[in-house]
Every structure is written in structure tokens, then in C-alpha cells.
Amino acid sequence: MIFEGLADRLQETFKKLRGHGKLTEDDVNEAMREVRMALLEADVNFKVVKDFVKRVKERAIGQDVMEALTPAQLVIKIVNEELTELMGGSQSRINMSPNPPTIIMMVGLQGAGKTTSAGKLGLSLKKQGKRPVLVAADIYRPAAVTQLQVIGKQLDIPVFSMEPGTDAVTIAKSSLNYAFTHANDVVIIDTAGRLHINEELMQELKDIKGQVKPHEILLVVDAMTGQDAVNVAESFNKDLGLDGLVLTKLDGDSRGGAALSVKAVTGCPVKFVGMGEKLEALEPFYPDRMASRILGMGDVLSLIEKAQATFDEAQAKEMEKKFRKDDFTLDDFLAQMQQIKKLGSLENIMSLIPGMGDIKKKLGDREIDLNGKEMRQVEAIIRSMTPKERANTSIINGSRRKRIAAGSGTRVQDVNRLLKQFEEMRKMMKKVKKMQGGRKGFGGFK
């Protein structure tokens, strides 16, 4: 897991701090000493750590943390804010040109994941409705052009390449004509890498930059190389000028030093992170969510997005089938409920949101409990029905209703209410189906 070591150390430190109730200046100093050690162990740049700890201390003491009602909470809040700031504050996006095509130049050393990331970025833009083209301008690594072609084929994204022997600048320039004639609104140029930074490489990249005038130069660096990645970013930024970084292999980076220091050292924001070898494994970089993750405050937004993604694709497709055949049954209804439960209880989810504890108290336990109880009741009622009844609710007459109520420990009214709700739901589904007419798909999925 990313930041595993750091997350463990920081959470341990703050747990101790929480146990103190009122804090003395010594307590804060001691905690900050531990934070400093934890960051250094995570391979965060030495100077970055020094500045970070200094800022947190200043703020903590300036804000009268010692006088606060929940001093430990306030220290954590400050650390969270400063970590977010360290990683760039808010999310940095790609500069999309108002006059397409937007030209993106991918640069980086060999093996950093440049070609893979070019493909991943293409996929992510395609999903947003763009029409990207990938440009094979890495003419030195023998397999690079073929690799990009394979990726393009897999993703159904066109790849522009030229005869062997053509120089990279000509390829890059010609790709723009291709984009114009094929109505591609984003051009992603995969440039050559080297094992080390050298003059020849930089000159070629500068030449391409001068000729195609990219809107965005993205440097791809391997997070697992820690401070080396930061140094590479510094050199590229000095020589070429960068708009942003793609930090790859974060899935295997348990320390996180590069992710935490690169913005502070180079001034370049991380725009994307690579989270695996699969072409879907590219995520926008959100400093605030990352900071919360490190501090064990959960990352609810990402959780919700992930949940939505899992539900949508597989579930909606399956449901669509049932729905088209008009055989959505109480069993399916139950299956959907189980899916929702997989996300965890409402209480669990709420506890992931900082500050939600207070709101929960105000709401009162009753309301939340009722929710859980209602869910359990519905489940019990459906489970007390025979398979035949679940498949065809119209056979559930008065005596069956009585039996089901008794079996599920509920009242006949409860059974009636559930059946009525289910009928309404089916009616609504039929309406949607009619509205969709001959159109394929449900919920936006083909």
C-alpha cells in the first residue's frame, strides 16, 4: 500500500497525542520530532521535512493549541492542511487548449513508464469523450513503436508512426497534420527516453518543443526511485520547463518520498499517478485526499467513486438484461441490497468522514438505527418467501402474507408495504423502458 510505513507511524504518533487530553508544549515538540523522523524514513527530502515541521510547529503554537478543547485534533488538522499544501494544495489539471488539438508531450527516462502512461492518458481522455491520437516519436528504443501500437490497438486509439529512420521532430510535426485531417482533438507524443539525462536527449526534446509548441509537457517519473525521481524532475524542469508530472508505480511505493517532496522541490505539480500496470490504472492526483489517506482519515470521495464504478458496469448491465425481459424479481432486489451493504454500514461510512461524529450525535442514534432496522426487516421478509413467491409477487395472497409476516417476525402491514414499494419500483422501471423506446442501454451503458 502507498505510504504504508508513514501512515502507520503518523497515526501511532497522533494516537499518543490524543491520549494526553490537554497538551503541553513538550507534547507537541515530542510529536513533531516523531513526525520528522517518520517523514525522513519515508524518504522525503531533508529540507522539505525541515520546513514542514517548522511550519506546523509555528501554526500549532500560534493557534493556542494548548488552550483548545481538543488540542490533538487541532494538531492533526494542521498537519493535514500542511501535507495537502506540500503536495500542491488543490488538484492540477491538464491545460486543454481552447483551439484543438491540445498537444501533450510525454517525456522521461527509460523504464519510468512513459509509453504505458501515454496509453493510460489516452484512455482516460477517450472516456471523457475526447478523440486522442498517440504519436510514436521514441525512435531509439527498438520496441517502443510496436509497444505503443499494441497499446493503441488494445484501447482502440489511433497511433501515428512513420517509417524507420525518420527523425523524431519530423514525426512530431507530421502528427499534427494527421490530427487535423482525422479530427483528433488531443495529440499525445511519446518521446524517446534515455537511461540517464544527457545533452543529446535534452536537445531533441527542446527541438520537438520548439516545433510543435505543446500545451502541456508531462514528465513521467517512477515513484519507487524516491529522491532520484525528484532530482530527475528538477533537471527536466530546469532544461525543458515542465507543466506537470505523472508519478508512476505508486502502487508499489510504500514510502511515498517522491510524492511528498517533488512539488515542494521543483514547483511542478503531480497531475496523475500510476497505480498499476493495467491501462485503467491512472488516477488524477488529489493532494487533499492523499493527505487524508496518510493520516488515516479515510478517503471517502475515492471510496464513493470506486463504489460507483463497480456498481455501474457489472450491475447495470445485468439489471438491464432482467429489466428488458421484464423479470426483475424480489431476488434481484435482495441482491441489490446486498451490494449496497458491501459498502459497509452507514455508520462505518460516516465514521470515515472527519467531523461527522458530531453530526451523528445531533441526529441521534435512533434515526441511524432505524435505517439499519428497516433494511434488516426488508431482508427478513423477502427471505421468508418461497422462491415462487419471490419470482412472482402476484401470487402472494392474504394467507401467504400472514405466513410471511409470522416467518419474518414482522406485521402484515410491513409485508404489504414492501410489496407495494416493489410494485411501484417495477412500474417506474417500465416507464423508463418505454421512454427509452428502441434505444439500447440503461443508465448510460451500452
Ligand code: GDP
Ligand atoms: P518507458 O520506457 O518509460 O516507456 O516505460 P514503459 O511504459 O515501457 O514501462 C516500463 C514498465 O513499468 C512496464 O513493465 C510497465 O508495465 C510498468 N509500469 C508503468 N507504469 C506503472 C505503474 O503505475 N505501476 C506499475 N506497477 N507498473 C507500471
